[in-house]
Structures are given as structure tokens and as C-alpha cells.
Amino acid sequence: MHGKADIGDKVWHLRKNVLHLTQEEFAEEIGITPESVGNIERAVCFPSLHTLARIAEVCGVTTDYLLGINVSASK
Numbered sequence: 001m002h003g004k005a006d007i008g009d010k011v012w013h014l015r016k017n018v019l020h021l022t023q024e025e026f027a028e029e030i031g032i033t034p035e036s037v038g039n040i041e042r043a044v045c046f047p048s049l050h051t052l053a054r055i056a057e058v059c060g061v062t063t064d065y066l067l068g069i070n071v072s073a074s075k
Helices: 004-017 024-031 034-041 049-059 063-067
Strands: none
Touching: 004 034, 004 049, 004 063, 024 034, 024 049, 049 063
16 A cells, blocks of 8 residues: 555546546535545645545545555455
């Protein structure tokens, strides 16, 4: 698993470049505060498991992608 910065970078990229949402719009979609979105993106904190799952759902990616897990390398 990769670090907080990797997850934050992926969330930022997906929010900004794929979904084209502001932090406020994204926060409303996933059910957290805009400040929490900023904290996740800046790697101040990890998202909770519930929030991680919601981010993946809204962004159309897997939680494995967000966590940096290489599915093809798994047993």
C-alpha cells in the first residue's frame, strides 16, 4: 500500500481532471466537508474506509486503485 500523499494525489486528479468538480461539489457528492476533502488531497489524513469506498464509487474507480494495490500482482 502506498502513503497518504499517493491517495491524496489520486483523489485530487480524479476530482479536478476527471470529474471537474470543486472541493465543495465533491464533498457534497461523497458526504464529507470540503475541509476533509482538502485534508485528504494534501495528505494531512487518510480517508475513513467508508469515505474511501464512497470516493471510489463517485469517481468510478476501485478502492484498490486509490490504495495503489497492483491487482495483477496479487495471489
